[in-house]
Amino acid sequence: MSDQPPHVLVGKDGAPAPDRPWIFRTYAGHSSPRASNQLYRANLEQGQTGLSIAFDLPTQCGYSSDDPVARPEVGKVGVPINSLDDFHVLFEGIPLDRMNTSMTINGTAMWLLALYVALARERGVPETALKGTTQNDIVKEYLARGTYIFPPEHSLRLVAETYEYCVDHVPEWNPSNICSYHLQEAGATPLQEVAFALANAIGILDLLRERGRIDDERFARCVGRISFFVNAGIRFVEEMCKMRAFGALWDDICRDRYGITNPKYRLFRYGVQVNSLGLTESQPENNAWRILLEALGVTLSRNARCRALQLPTWNEAMSLPRPWDQQWSLRLQQILAFETDLLEYPDLFDGSPVVASKVAAICDGARGEIDRILAMGGVRGAIDAGYMKSQLVRSMADRMASINRGDQVVVGVNRWTDGLPSPLVGGDDGGVFRVDPAAVEEAMTALAATRARRDAGRVRDALARLEAAARSGDNLMEPSIECALARVTTGEWANALRGVFGEYRALTGIDGQTLDLAPDRLATLRARIDGFAAAHGHRPRLVVGKPGLDGHSNGAEVIAVAARHAGFDVVYSGIRLTPDEIVASAVEEDADLIGVSILSGSHLELTDQLMATLRRHGAEIPVVLGGIVPRDDVAELQARGVAQVFTPADYQLIDVVDRMMDVIEARR
DSSP, X not given: OOSSOOOOOBOTTSSBOOOOOOEEEOEEOOSOHHHHHXXXXXXXXXXXXXXXXXXXXXXXXXXXXXXXXXXXXXXXXXXXXXXXXXXXXXXXXXXGGGOEEEEEOSTTHHHHHHXXXXXXXXXXXXXXXXXXXXXXXXXXXXXIIOOOOSOHHHHHHHHHHHHHHHHHHSTTEESOEEEOHHHHHTTOOHHHHHHHHHHHHHHHHHHHHHHTOSOHHHHHHHHHHOEEEEEEOSOHHHHHHHHHHHHHHHHHIIIIITOOOOHHHHOOOEEEEEOSTTOOSSSXXXXXXXXXXXXXXXXXXXXXXXXXXXXXXXXXXXXXXXHHHHHHHHHHHHHHHHTSSGGGSSOSSTXXXXXXXXXXXXXXXXXXXXXXHHHTTHHHHHHHHTHHHHHHHHHHHHHHHHHHHTSSOOBTTTXXXXXXXXXXXXXXXXXXXXXXHHHHXXXXXXXXXXXXXXXXXXXXXXXXHHHHHHHHTOOSHHHHHHHHHTTOOHHHHHHHHHHHHOOXXXXXXXXXXXXXXXXXXXXXXXXXXXXXXXXXXXXXXXXXXXXXXXXXXXXXXXXXXXXXXXXXXXXXXXXXXXXHHHHHHHHHTTOSEEEEEEOSSOHXXXXXXXXXXXXXXXXXXXXXXXXXXXXXHHHHHHHTTOSEEEOTXXXXXXXXXXXXXXXXXXXX
């Protein structure tokens, strides 16, 4: 995230000077610190101008790589980081004082920032020279992404203490990134995305003010360090208007609610990853054009232009991207910035009555939604009440129903579905990335070596100091930095705080939700379900489970809502369940079917765990699985006992529920 927001420069002749390009990023990290370092350095040589680091799920959720719950997920969706030794490898050859580094991390954001500061100290780089962002938006984790650890009160304390530390020690760092990206991925409308994100920012700033640990001048600087990470969907005109509304509302909030007089501190500073939700497994080559159009929504309007942009790749509905796929998306940015004349003109939309009207409508609707949330006690009250989560689940259900009806056209999915085979998936690897198991073992070996080398006494003292600060209410940043320097591991840091704060399970948001499915087919399916109930004395019982650490729950929630709407009895307890917990629930409920959702690429490992647990319980309950599954893995999953596999190509919810009934009736 750049510290310099978009602004209009004036040339020598008085005419507007060309705008400078935004920061080019790719969201990257996998397998091991060494493999990720090689990828980062290659991307920087290709013209990338900032780092955006993806961490694996154990790192995000506060587990060391060798924890049994972590093992299936190590290196799958990002780089595993266990200790400061890993950071030394990850940033080898990368100058911290010249790099703008964004870290997508939330529940453990303080820990990863502490590691970054500790790395700077050991390299002799002044903390004041560090530039970048920790995403550190815990509220959206409760709503959309699921990598929370602690209850909201304690999680928000960690966010506040990061601000209080950074304002003096790391003044050019963005301590948190208010992240509306995942809200849109969870189904948020543009209005909801704006309102929920701004309500979230208000919650953080209100907390900083309530704590009273920084004076007015420091508070104003904290307001100026708030950055945003937004989503841009395919309706790029509407998305552009959304960004203009975001900027106008944020300026109002900073001025009117917090009394910020310095215009620099009121600027809406944002980075972007464009929409991944709309990328399709069917005809994946179409995704390249979707990504281009989505990028226009956050680059066309000069006065609302992003200052950092990372793009997904054409194949992210199938797997993690390969290096070539990331290069292709990077080239798109470079062509847009350097080959076109996009950066040469003032804002193209100033004075447009159509744009002004749309921006005003979004602003008015968002103000009303923000007022509703504040009346509940702010974001903390809205989370506890389940309001924001239930609204997102409803919006996602509406979106899926619209696609199922054909009202929302998705080319290659519900219209023009016949097409020539894509040459992009014709290679030996099928166009998908696979983690090298040897690289994962490298991460394990490095962890064992760190434990063997470190000073055990210093580790004990550092963890004791961390725990004492957690109990006393002292700022946890400096104790966390000492933990980093002592080579405390990610799991040890998080477990020390779990012992003080406890853990948390968020509401699922599915209660009371319905779906608008095709009436004729729904009536046929309900009659089939009624016949099953008459024959067996109960409605078909489905246990929906999210095994492992993947917190992206959209698919699981929509299937739970669809099955319940069709007449199933559905048990869904939320995310991050162990196979033992899923099977125990299925046995207790005398379930007819277990449905698991896995989007992290660990479907083979977690399937093995689930099937072994079923055998241990002597339970003959069929299993269906949905998620991001490469085509070559479908047969392998079926060989391991999965009755049906659903991928993003299976968008018709009534077909999915029908096929689940096939599995149940075949068993009976």
